[in-house]
Amino acid sequence: MLVAIGSDHAGFEYKELLRKYLAKKDITVIDKGTYLLEPVDYPDYAAKVGHSVANNEVDFGIVICGTGLGISIAANKIKGIRAAVVSSAFTAESAKNHNHANIIAFGSRVNTIEEVKEYLEIFMKTKESEEERHVNRVNKIQKLEG
Numbered sequence: 001m002l003v004a005i006g007s008d009h010a011g012f013e014y015k016e017l018l019r020k021y022l023a024k025k026d027i028t029v030i031d032k033g034t035y036l037l038e039p040v041d042y043p044d045y046a047a048k049v050g051h052s053v054a055n056n057e058v059d060f061g062i063v064i065c066g067t068g069l070g071i072s073i074a075a076n077k078i079k080g081i082r083a084a085v086v087s088s089a090f091t092a093e094s095a096k097n098h099n100h101a102n103i104i105a106f107g108s109r110v111n112t113i114e115e116v117k118e119y120l121e122i123f124m125k126t127k128e129s130e131e132e133r134h135v136n137r138v139n140k141i142q143k144l145e146g
């Protein structure tokens, strides 16, 4: 499995921990930055991960900022991206199953790193629902992109 990961300064520490966590599981992680704790702008890293996912260079993306909000809002501006902020086991499962999310977003000021790892595991093992109602709704999201 191939994953792109990116964060701003607020998500930097979690990005580093997740990168190492995934590498131990034999998942190839492409680190899109940030690489330092210096303040940066989250849209820049949303764009790097988002384009990588939209261009099918990776299987999915992970983005992290303080809340998961700004970086997911920015990623969702890229055509083909469905970035979902996840903050519970339920939203982790629904993001993949119902929404066919291709980017998972976390808030380092919202959840502990242990929670984030748990939600990431749920997201990775959950399948996209093939039920017509869910597929139809995801198709309608795509139509909104024009």
Ligand code: RB5
Pocket: 008, 010, 011, 042, 065, 066, 067, 068, 069, 070, 071
């Ligand atoms: C940075 O302080 C913070 O605003 C950012 O990480 C994020 O939470 C924005 O949505």
